[in-house]
Amino acid sequence: MDADRAAWEQRSVVRVVPPVEPRKLAKVPFVELADGRLQGVVSSGSDIERVYVSSITAGTHALSCSTNNNRPCGALHGYACKHIRMLADEAVLQYGMDRVARYLRVEVAEHGDLINSLNRLVERTPAAVVFSRFLRHLAYLEVPESTEPLAELHWFPAMGAVR
Amino acid sequence: MLDVQLGELGSGSPAGVDEALELVAGFDDALVHGFARIGEEPAAALSALAGALAASPLGDRIGESVEKVVAGSIGDEHLAALAGGRAALTGAVHDALLGSLDAALGRTRAAWEAAPGTGDHPDNLLAGCRVWLRELAIVGWRGVDHDVVSSSDQAIEALLAVPELRGLAVLLDGLAAELRASCPVSTMEHVPARRWADLWSRALLLSQSGPWNGGAEQVSGRLLILGADVHEHATVVRVQVHGVFEPAGGAPARLVRTSVAAAKVDTIVGPAVWRLMGGHPVLLGALAEHRTLEITDMPLLGGGDLVWHDDRARAGEEADPFATARVQLGAAVAAPVPPLDRHPVRIAEPVFIEGYTVDGETLELGGGNMLALDLDRLPSSTPLTPELVAASTACLGLLHWDGGRWTLQPIAVQATVKKKPVAVHTGDWAMGPTDPKVVKAEAKAGDAVAVLRERAGRLLRK
Numbered sequence: 001m002d003a004d005r006a007a008w009e010q011r012s013v014v015r016v017v018p019p020v021e022p023r024k025l026a027k028v029p030f031v032e033l034a035d036g037r038l039q040g041v042v043s044s045g046s047d048i049e050r051v052y053v054s055s056i057t058a059g060t061h062a063l064s065c066s067t068n069n070n071r072p073c074g075a076l077h078g079y080a081c082k083h084i085r086m087l088a089d090e091a092v093l094q095y096g097m098d099r100v101a102r103y104l105r106v107e108v109a110e111h112g113d114l115i116n117s118l119n120r121l122v123e124r125t126p127a128a129v130v131f132s133r134f135l136r137h138l139a140y141l142e143v144p145e146s147t148e149p150l151a152e153l154h155w156f157p158a159m160g161a162v163r
Numbered sequence: 164m165l166d167v168q169l170g171e172l173g174s175g176s177p178a179g180v181d182e183a184l185e186l187v188a189g190f191d192d193a194l195v196h197g198f199a200r201i202g203e204e205p206a207a208a209l210s211a212l213a214g215a216l217a218a219s220p221l222g223d224r225i226g227e228s229v230e231k232v233v234a235g236s237i238g239d240e241h242l243a244a245l246a247g248g249r250a251a252l253t254g255a256v257h258d259a260l261l262g263s264l265d266a267a268l269g270r271t272r273a274a275w276e277a278a279p280g281t282g283d284h285p286d287n288l289l290a291g292c293r294v295w296l297r298e299l300a301i302v303g304w305r306g307v308d309h310d311v312v313s314s315s316d317q318a319i320e321a322l323l324a325v326p327e328l329r330g331l332a333v334l335l336d337g338l339a340a341e342l343r344a345s346c347p348v349s350t351m352e353h354v355p356a357r358r359w360a361d362l363w364s365r366a367l368l369l370s371q372s373g374p375w376n377g378g379a380e381q382v383s384g385r386l387l388i389l390g391a392d393v394h395e396h397a398t399v400v401r402v403q404v405h406g407v408f409e410p411a412g413g414a415p416a417r418l419v420r421t422s423v424a425a426a427k428v429d430t431i432v433g434p435a436v437w438r439l440m441g442g443h444p445v446l447l448g449a450l451a452e453h454r455t456l457e458i459t460d461m462p463l464l465g466g467g468d469l470v471w472h473d474d475r476a477r478a479g480e481e482a483d484p485f486a487t488a489r490v491q492l493g494a495a496v497a498a499p500v501p502p503l504d505r506h507p508v509r510i511a512e513p514v515f516i517e518g519y520t521v522d523g524e525t526l527e528l529g530g531g532n533m534l535a536l537d538l539d540r541l542p543s544s545t546p547l548t549p550e551l552v553a554a555s556t557a558c559l560g561l562l563h564w565d566g567g568r569w570t571l572q573p574i575a576v577q578a579t580v581k582k583k584p585v586a587v588h589t590g591d592w593a594m595g596p597t598d599p600k601v602v603k604a605e606a607k608a609g610d611a612v613a614v615l616r617e618r619a620g621r622l623l624r625k
Contacts, residue, residue, distance in 0.1 A: 150424055
C-alpha cells in the first residue's frame with residue numbers, strides 16, 4: 001500500500017479532479033463547488049432575461065437565493081425554494097452525490113435526498129460574487145482558439161471514464 | 164516497434180535516472196510543507212539538490228538560493244533558481260529516456276539549434292503570476308485553502324486575454340482547478356507532490372519572461388497524418404496531431420506535431436468538444452476523412468511543432484495512417500526538443516506495433532517482451548475503446564514514460580469486430596460522431612455549447 005502511495009505521489013500525470021458527468025444545461029447553466037459553497041445560476045422559468053443565484057454553504061448548510069440584481073427570492077423562507085432544489089439536483093448529476101455531500105459536509109442516507117438532509121437556515125450571501133464567477137465561466141467561450149505548441153498540456157491528457 | 168526493440172528498451176531506467184528523480188522527490192516534498200518554516204529534512208533535500216548541481220552553470224545561484232530559502236528569505240530570484248535547478252534534473256532524465264528510446268527504435272533525431280527569443284511580454288501580468296506562485300511556495304500545498312486559490316483568479320483571467328501567454332494561462336488554470344477541488348489540502352490524504360511541483364516549476368519558469376518557442380522556418384510540402392492525441396482539463400481542450408511531413412523539394416521526411424486548442428467549460432464534455440475547434444475545418448476534416456494535407460508557407464518551430472494555419476492548407480487524397488506508419492515512420496527524422504521543454508512528460512513518441520497479444524492492460528510481443536497499455540488515456544471524445552484495443556491486431560500509439568515505466572497510449576487500432584476487420588482512430592469524430600447511437604445520445608442531451616452561448620449573449624456585457 002505504501003509503495004502504491006509513493007508511486008502515485010511520484011507520477012507527473014494522475015487524475016486529481018474527478019470527471020464531471022454531462023447534463024442538460026438549459027435550466028441550470030452553472031453549478032460549482034467553490035469558495036466553500038455549492039453555488040450556481042438557475043434560469044428563471046418565466047423571464048428569459050432573469051436568472052437566480054442560489055447557494056448552499058458547506059458546514060453550516062445555510063441557503064441563499066436571489067436574482068442577479070440582488071432581489072431576494074420570494075419563495076425562500078424556512079424551506080428550500082425550487083431554484084435551490086434544482087441547483088442541488090443538477091449538482092448531484094454533475095458531480096455525483098458522494099462528492100457533493102462530502103463537500104457540503106452533510107450526511108445523506110443511502111438513496112436519500114440532499115435537500116431533505118439539510119437543516120433549513122436561510123442566510124443570504126451576496127449574489128454578485130457567484131454571478132461574476134458565472135460571467136467569468138461564460139467568458140471562456142469567447143477566448144479564441146490557439147495553435148501554439150502549448151507543451152504544458154502534456155500534463156493534462158484527456159482521460160476517459162473512470163473504469 | 165519490434166519485439167527486439169522493446170527488449171532493448173528494457174524494464175530498468177537508464178543510469179542516473181533514479182538518483183536524479185530522488186533529488187526531485189526531495190524538492191517536491193519540501194514544497195508539500197512549504198518554505199515558510201522549513202524543517203530539517205526538507206532543508207537537507209534542498210541542499211542535496213544544490214550539491215548535485217554544484218558543478219553546473221547554475222551551481223552558484225542554486226547554492227545561494229537554497230541558503231537564503233532555508234534561512235527564511237524567499238525572494239523571486241531564489242525561487243526561480245530552484246525551479247531552474249529542478250528543471251535541469253527533469254531535463255536530464257528526459258534526455259536519458261529519450262536517448263534510450265531513440266537508440267532502441269533506431270530513430271534519428273535532429274540536433275537542437277539555439278533559436279532567438281520570442282520577444283517581449285507584458286511584465287505586469289507575469290509579475291502577478293510570480294506573486295501567486297511565491298505564495299504557494301511559502302504556504303506549501305498543505306497550506307492551500309480557498310483564499311489562496313481564489314487569489315489566482317485575476318492573474319489567470321488577464322493571461323487568457325494574451326494569445327502568446329496562453330500556455331501559462333492553461334497551466335495555472337489547470338493547477339488552480341485541482342487545488343480548488345482539493346481544498347483544504349491539509350485534509351487531503353495524499354498530495355500529488357510530483358505533479359504539482361512539476362506544474363509549479365514550469366509556471367515559474369514561464370512567468371520569468373514568457374514562452375521560449377523561438378524562431379520558425381516557413382515550410383511547404385505534404386503532411387501525412389499518423390493520429391491524434393487529445394489533451395483536456397475543465398477549461399481547455401486540445402487536439403495534437405502527429406504526422407510525417409514531406410518537405411517540398413525532396414528533403415528527408417520529418418516527424419512533426421501540430422495542434423489546435425480551444426477554451427471550454429467543465430460541462431462541455433465528450434464528442435461535443437470537437438465543435439469548439441470548428442474554426443479549423445481543413446485540419447479536422449483531414450483527420451476525420453484520413454486525408455493528406457498540402458501545406459504552403461506554414462511556420463515550423465525548432466521543436467517540430469507546425470503552427471497550424473487552416474488557410475494555408477488544403478486536403479489532398481485519402482491516406483491510411485497505418486500505411487503511413489508502415490512505410491514512412493521508421494525513416495522519418497524526429498525533431499529535437501527545446502531545452503526548457505525537456506521533461507519526461509513531454510515524451511509522446513509515435514510507434515507502430517503489430518503481431519502482439521493483449522492481456523488485460525498489457526501488450527505482449529512474440530518474444531516475451533511486455534509493454535503496459537495506458538487505457539486511461541482513451542478520451543471519451545473518441546470512438547477508441549479498451550474493448551477495441553483488446554480485440555486489436557495492429558496499433559498506432561504514443562510511447563510515454565511516467566512513474567518509472569514506459570507505457571503505450573493507443574491512438575489507432577486495426578481490430579476484428581464480429582469477424583470483420585475495422586480500423587478506428589482517435590480523430591474519427593473530429594467532424595462529429597459517426598456512431599448513430601452516440602449521435603442520438605448527443606441530441607437528447609442537448610447542445611451545451613449553444614445553451615451557454617445563448618446565456619452569454621444575454622448576460623455578458625450588461
